[in-house]
Amino acid sequence: MWESESESVSGRDYGNGVLTATKPGVKTDGFEQRGQSWYVATDIPSDLLVQIGDANFHLHKYPLLSRSGKLNRIIYESRDADLSKIVLDDLPGGPEAFELAAKFCYGIAVDLTATNISGLRCTAEYLEMTEDLEEGNLIFKTEAFLSYVVLSSWRDSIVVLKSCEKLSPWAENLQIVRRCSESIAWKASANPKGIRWQYTGKHAVVSSPKWNEVKDASPSRIQQVPPDWWFEDVSILRIDHFVRVITAIKVKGMRHELIGASIMHYAAKWLPGLIKEGPAGGSVDEGSNSNSSTSNGSGSGWKGGGLYMVVAGTREDTPTVHAKDQRMIIESLISIIPPQKDSVSCSFLLRLLRMASMLKVAPALVTELEKRVGMQFEQATLADLLIPSYNKTETLYDVDLVQRLLEHFLVQEQTESSSPSRNSFSDKHLHDGSQRGSNLNAKMRVARLVDSYLTEVSRDRNLSLTKFQVLAEALPESARTCDDGLYRAIDSYLKAHPTLSEHERKRLCRVMDCQKLSIDACMHAAQNERLPLRIVVQVLFSEQVKISNAIANSSLKDAGDSHYQPLVSNRKTLLEATPQSFQEGWTAAKKDINTLKFELENVKAKYVELQNEMDILQRQFDKLTKPKQASAWTAGWKKLSKLTKMTHLENHDLGPQVPNSEQTRKTPRRWRNSIS
Secondary structure: OOOOOOOOOOOOOOOOOEEOOOOOOOOOOOEEEEOOEEEEOOOOOOOEEEEEOOEEEEEOHHHHHOOOHHHHHHHHHHOOOOOOEEEOOOOOOHHHHHHHHHHHHHOOOEEOEOOOHHHHHHHHHHOOOOOOOOOOOHHHHHHHHHHHHHOOOHHHHHHHHHHHHHOOOHHHHOOHHHHHHHHHHHHHOOOHHHOOHHHHOOOOOOOOOOOOOOOOOOOOOOOOOOOOOOHHHHOOOOHHHHHHHHHHHHHHOOOHHHHHHHHHHHHHHHOOOOOOOOOOOOOOOOOOOOOOOOOOOOOOEEEOOEEEOOOOOOOOOOOOOOHHHHHHHHHHHHHHOOOOOOOOOHHHHHHHHHHHHHHOOOHHHHHHHHHHHHHOHHHOOHHHHOOEOOOOOOOOEOHHHHHHHHHHHHHHHHHHHHOOOOOOHHHHHHHHHHHHHHHHHHHHHHHHHHHHHHHHHOOOOOOOHHHHHHHHOOOOHHHOOOOHHHHHHHHHHHHHOOOOOHHHHHHHHOOOOHHHOOHHHHHHHHHOOOOOHHHHHHHHHHHHHHHHHHHHHHHHHHOOOOOOOOOOOOHHHHHHHOOOHHHOOHHHHHHHHHHHHHHHHHHHHHHHHHHHHHHHHHHHHHHHHOOOOOOHHHHHHHHHHHHHHHHHHHHHHOOOOOOOHHHHOOOOOOOOOOOO
């Protein structure tokens, strides 16, 4: 009870939260409500009507004027001593806060809670209830309650900051938002080992705790708190207040991974459809404070000296956010994402980028988000890259966006590889080697991702050949060790665009290196009628060169020659060595193709024959080594008989007789002409 005027600030009991005036001007038993009107329960008739919106308060001048400088000034400036009506439509806190302020003026006890203290503090400031009029006025007492009670409690700081959403700009000007944000940031950055789980919203308690108070706490009641315990409580805040809290947490030096995780948790709650894995607002960790609640406007209250913990609704209460608010949330989240790499996942960034493109977020922020994706582009997945082309009729998917992401990735890789190292000379070479290896692996992953993306978007008939070619050639040749994925994308594009001219098909296939195709891709390409004839010849010729190089390399290695040079060393030589006879006529070209096909079939047939002979020898060896139970006498005769048969069989199998190849060779299975 704050009733004694002589009582010092430090000696007052702030915990009970019951507020009364020291010198009531009119004796009353309380207020009575009749519809939208409030009346004072007293025998003295009211002489002042205060109108706030639809609510009417029939009060007396003396109790109000003795404590409110604003009401004094209004009546004085009106020059009307008999003024009986005052309209205060712009009063912060509304009729609820004014009712509490009026009760304080009449000396009626007021219960201070975390939900009404911010509105009452702003109302006191609006009414100018200062110490100049009366000592212990409403501004002083509400300010003391904020400083000594609210800011020492985690839960109350959250509830008060939530209640400030309807009090702008008064709550900002009175530093309520700043002080609550810093209080929350300080508590969230504290060591989780010193935090009692009960005060994070999981359990209700019956005492009035301060932050990190562990008095009378048995070890069995104290549970280990995960580092993300504060995510759910902070996620109930409006976006501007959430930004203030995260900014204050950054100043405290929290790890950027934890800050990024809290941002993703907030986005999952307020941006429906952003996180597809599970419902919006799901918990980040099963062990985290996922059941802590959002504010329902009750807050923590002090009645009769005890604290009752109020947990606001559950996470099933998904907030309704309009498109304009979603755009503001996305813009704010982009601005507070930590600059360090891997602070948030690449999948989250791409889904945020999808929504930013759909909601027309500011171009500067979209560019910043694209650069962030470029830093982690090797972690992307095909599903996240398939971003629709919003408000564009050209293509189904936004291929230009992926092109920009790839350019940001390449710029980032080049910057990292060219950045000077601060290590010693030997350490620098070791660091540079590992850096080049990681960069190469990242480029290979991106190359596979781009090939898969090209295969998917190539089915769009509106995708131009130029866009396909530019995206396919954006990566350096070293990024692809195998061009099978690129060949698959080219074939898919040819199937979806059957009207391409011969020149356009040649131009499309020029992005592929025939030497990097596997044997299966080469066999398929040799039968693919959609490919230009020149490309088919290059594929067959490159496969023939591989076989010739392998045979020559094997024979020269057996002979001990270490100066072996391949017949065709690079792609340029292959293109120059490609037979030119097909340009003179179709007849010579078909003849070359048939010859190469025949040689390939001969190689495969020889391989099948060698495999069959190996199987026969393996079965014979198994028969000879299979143990059989017999007496020593019979075993000796059987061994002698087996040796005789084995010698005869080996002479028969390894003799000069060669079976007819047309009878023993099995014709290999033909490839189908095209991919269907």
